[in-house]
Amino acid sequence: xxxxxxxxxxxxxxxxxxxxxxxxxxxxxxxxxxxxxxxxxxxxxxxxxxxxxxxxxxxxxxxxxxxxxxxxxxxxxxxxxxxxxxxxxxxxxxxxxxxxxxxxxxxxxxxxxxxxxxxxxxxxxxxxxxxxxxxxxxxxxxxxxxxxxxxxxxxxxxxxxxxxxxxxxxxxxxxxxxxxxxxxxxxxxxxxxxxxxxxxxxxxxxxxxxxxxxxxxxxxxxxxxxxxxxxxxxxxxxxxxxxxxxxxxxxxxxxxxxxxxxxxxxxxxxxxxxxxxxxxxxxxxxxxxxxxxxxxxxxxxxxxxxxxxxxxxxxxxxxxxxxxxxxxxxxxxxxxxxxxxxxxxxxxxxxxxxxxxxxxxxxxxxxxxxxxxxxxxxxxxxxxxxxxxx
Amino acid sequence: xxxxxxxxxxxxxxxxxxxxxxxxxxxxxxxxxxxxxxxxxxxxxxxxxxxxxxxxxxxxxxxxxxxxxxxxxxxxxxxxxxxxxxxxxxxxxxxxxxxxxxxxxxxxxxxxxxxxxxxxxxxxxxxxxxxxxxxxxxxxxxxxxxxxxxxxxxxxxxxxxxxxxxxxxxxxxxxxxxxxxxxxxxxxxxxxxxxxxxxxxxxxxxxxxxxxxxxxxxxxxxxxxxxxxxxxxxxxxxxxxxxxxxxxxxxxxxxxxxxxxxxxxxxxxxxxxxxxxxxxxxxxxxxxxxxxxxxxxxxxxxxxxxxxxxxxxxxxxxxxxxxxxxxxxxxxxxxxxxxxxxxxxxxxxxxxxxxxxxxxxxxxxxxxxxxxxxxxxxxxxxxxxxxx
Numbered sequence: 001x002x003x004x005x006x007x008x009x010x011x012x013x014x015x016x017x018x019x020x021x022x023x024x025x026x027x028x029x030x031x032x033x034x035x036x037x038x039x040x041x042x043x044x045x046x047x048x049x050x051x052x053x054x055x056x057x058x059x060x061x062x063x064x065x066x067x068x069x070x071x072x073x074x075x076x077x078x079x080x081x082x083x084x085x086x087x088x089x090x091x092x093x094x095x096x097x098x099x100x101x102x103x104x105x106x107x108x109x110x111x112x113x114x115x116x117x118x119x120x121x122x123x124x125x126x127x128x129x130x131x132x133x134x135x136x137x138x139x140x141x142x143x144x145x146x147x148x149x150x151x152x153x154x155x156x157x158x159x160x161x162x163x164x165x166x167x168x169x170x171x172x173x174x175x176x177x178x179x180x181x182x183x184x185x186x187x188x189x190x191x192x193x194x195x196x197x198x199x200x201x202x203x204x205x206x207x208x209x210x211x212x213x214x215x216x217x218x219x220x221x222x223x224x225x226x227x228x229x230x231x232x233x234x235x236x237x238x239x240x241x242x243x244x245x246x247x248x249x250x251x252x253x254x255x256x257x258x259x260x261x262x263x264x265x266x267x268x269x270x271x272x273x274x275x276x277x278x279x280x281x282x283x284x285x286x287x288x289x290x291x292x293x294x295x296x297x298x299x300x301x302x303x304x305x306x307x308x309x310x311x312x313x314x315x316x317x318x319x320x321x322x323x324x325x326x327x328x329x330x331x332x333x334x335x336x337x338x339x340x341x342x343x344x345x346x347x348x349x350x351x352x353x354x355x356x357x358x359x360x361x362x363x364x365x366x367x368x369x370x371x372x373x374x375x376x377x378x379x380x381x382x383x384x385x386x387x388x389x390x
Numbered sequence: 391x392x393x394x395x396x397x398x399x400x401x402x403x404x405x406x407x408x409x410x411x412x413x414x415x416x417x418x419x420x421x422x423x424x425x426x427x428x429x430x431x432x433x434x435x436x437x438x439x440x441x442x443x444x445x446x447x448x449x450x451x452x453x454x455x456x457x458x459x460x461x462x463x464x465x466x467x468x469x470x471x472x473x474x475x476x477x478x479x480x481x482x483x484x485x486x487x488x489x490x491x492x493x494x495x496x497x498x499x500x501x502x503x504x505x506x507x508x509x510x511x512x513x514x515x516x517x518x519x520x521x522x523x524x525x526x527x528x529x530x531x532x533x534x535x536x537x538x539x540x541x542x543x544x545x546x547x548x549x550x551x552x553x554x555x556x557x558x559x560x561x562x563x564x565x566x567x568x569x570x571x572x573x574x575x576x577x578x579x580x581x582x583x584x585x586x587x588x589x590x591x592x593x594x595x596x597x598x599x600x601x602x603x604x605x606x607x608x609x610x611x612x613x614x615x616x617x618x619x620x621x622x623x624x625x626x627x628x629x630x631x632x633x634x635x636x637x638x639x640x641x642x643x644x645x646x647x648x649x650x651x652x653x654x655x656x657x658x659x660x661x662x663x664x665x666x667x668x669x670x671x672x673x674x675x676x677x678x679x680x681x682x683x684x685x686x687x688x689x690x691x692x693x694x695x696x697x698x699x700x701x702x703x704x705x706x707x708x709x710x711x712x713x714x715x716x717x718x719x720x721x722x723x724x725x726x727x728x729x730x731x732x733x734x735x736x737x738x739x740x741x742x743x744x745x746x747x748x749x750x751x752x753x754x755x756x757x758x759x760x761x762x763x764x765x766x767x768x769x770x771x772x773x774x775x776x777x778x
Contacts, residue, residue: 119687
């Protein structure tokens with residue numbers, strides 16, 4: 001099936017590519033490894049060949065979900081690293097052969113928000129979990145071999161040997177960085193480190209509490225460690241996380257299942273003599289956000305939510321508590337980071353041995369073993385499982 | 391300025407007039423009372439004038455809960471002169487012009503020493519006791535010897551009151567006293583919220599929900615910082631004309647928005663939402679509107695109003711995740727002894743407009759009229775003069 005679309009451009013590859021992808025066809029069911037067609041990039045788009053991709057909990061969330069914005073059949077995956085295979089018209093930022101990180105958070109560089117120092121939420125491409133490419137209405141670059149449209153995911157769709165990205169969703173990086181480390185910065189590690197560093201602005205000597213020791217929570221710990229926090233308390237229901245957490249700078253552990261008659265926030269208020277300077281919620285549960293708020297210190301305590309809860313979920317707080325105690329509640333996406341500005345900075349810190357990425361990768365597998373990776377994550381047995389394309 | 395000789399009463403109770411609230415929601419009664427001399431760390435002050443704040447109204451009507459007690463002397467926004475000081479009082483002497491402030495600043499605890507907050511971990515949690523250091527002990531008795539309760543550690547609806555030093559600020563005698571009184575609560579709260587809590591910068595866009603004294607003070611604070619757009623939201627259209635004096639550039643009347651929510655109107659007016667929103671009414675549902683009126687990625691919401699029914703606040707998780715920020719604040723984040731003198735200075739340099747807040751002046755004996763005016767939404771600040 002060919003629909004070579006040469007529009008006067010001198011790039012060689014403007015034809016659809018046939019390649020392997022792991023297609024999610026039904027909620028909660030194993031992904032199907034199949035051949036698909038990836039259309040050439042439109043203006044302002046690039047087509048990339050994925051080198052490796054890692055599994056993030058958000059992929060699992062939208063894999064399991066049976067209601068919108070979940071949709072099927074879909075190509076999930078959003079944490080990856082790739083090489084530019086071809087570029088569409090008007091693409092100046094990268095050329096064929098460049099190494100790029102896809103980023104689900106758009107950074108168009110032109111709108112008032114991208115130009116502002118304070119915001120990382122592009123208003124040209126407002127963040128949403130869309131089935132489509134961001135710039136063209138109801139437009140997909142994927143079809144299966146029956147010609148059926150396959151939906152995109154978070155502007156990335158990295159569970160495929162090839163994918164198409166908008167220029168707003170790519171960051172060009174140094175090709176010498178080990179791919180299985182660099183890919184982590186395209187989502188999870190950046191989110192956690194950014195949350196500590198950019199959103200919360202954790203100061204030296206602070207006390208930090210992290211609810212949920214998955215990759216995001218551990219990345220927050222790494223960020224807090226880099227910021228000089230003196231106490232980093234990890235809260236989780238899985239005691240195995242404490243051992244793991246120690247490598248990430250976690251100084252104390254609270255198992256919320258074994259607090260007996262006390263609530264977690266009571267335990268933490270006791271441990272910290274009145275509450276922590278910063279509490280991070282990295283699970284995606286509004287009731288846990290409330291718990292976190294209850295154990296951040298009055299006066300200057302900040303509670304930061306990073307976890308994504310079900311659509312429509314509400315955080316309920318006592319109005320007296322909010323008015324009187326001066327605590328701040330904040331949320332951020334992607335750790336408040338601007339992809340094109342901050343990812344290169346994080347990579348620099350990795351190269352200068354400040355930011356540690358190796359400890360996040362607990363498994364490396366072949367792309368075809370993706371369903372095993374899902375299982376590992378569901379069972380809480382991995383941090384980051386990196387899948388290498390053939 | 392008053393020039394009564396004070397020395398005759400030092401160490402003795404003073405007999406004077408006070409407006410007593412004997413039953414929730416009933417007219418205050420002007421009676422003779424006795425005011426005991428100040429204990430260690432306390433100061434007895436002669437009130438020059440006092441103004442009515444909405445919080446007085448709320449607690450006047452409240453007949454349940456730990457803070458509800460009768461008989462009681464309400465009032466917490468005022469200016470006075472020091473009549474006598476208790477032992478261990480440093481920094482105040484007879485004749486000093488002072489503002490009593492409901493929010494404590496002990497200067498010694500971890501919070502008071504930090505520039506990040508105006509919370510006082512030593513005192514701020516207790517807003518119920520009669521006196522700061524002596525629990526339910528009261529300095530007031532009525533003419534039959536019955537104890538009268540204090541209110542918010544100030545109790546300014548009385549010719550004399552006794553205030554802890556953690557609740558007292560010495561100010562310059564140059565500022566007209568009626569303007570000074572405004573800085574002991576409402577106006578400071580609003581300006582502080584804009585300057586210290588939100589830190590409104592030049593060119594920002596701001597939305598203020600509720601155009602009472604606090605809301606108007608927020609606008610004044612935002613105006614002085616150079617905010618480009620200050621949107622006022624109120625159901626009473628009379629507030630709009632008044633609001634123009636305080637720097638409001640636009641108004642929204644929620645009752646005239648039809649099917650649209652106020653937040654939608656705000657977002658349309660500002661191409662996506664304001665940088666800062668302030669809730670100055672005290673309604674959980676309005677706080678949520680204020681919250682989603684802000685721009686994703688940077689929006690900050692400050693809660694200043696006290697929820698009238700202690701209703702819980704409910705915020706959408708997705709709305710929060712999109713880079714928004716919310717906090718509450720008492721007294722606009724100000725540390726009374728440090729920040730009020732700065733505001734006084736701004737007024738004396740003609741940078742701060744306080745005059746427009748005063749819409750009525752009455753004699754103290756007409757206090758119930760002042761309550762009626764505020765309830766009916768007809769006044770902003772009504773100054774009650776003790777001696778006129």
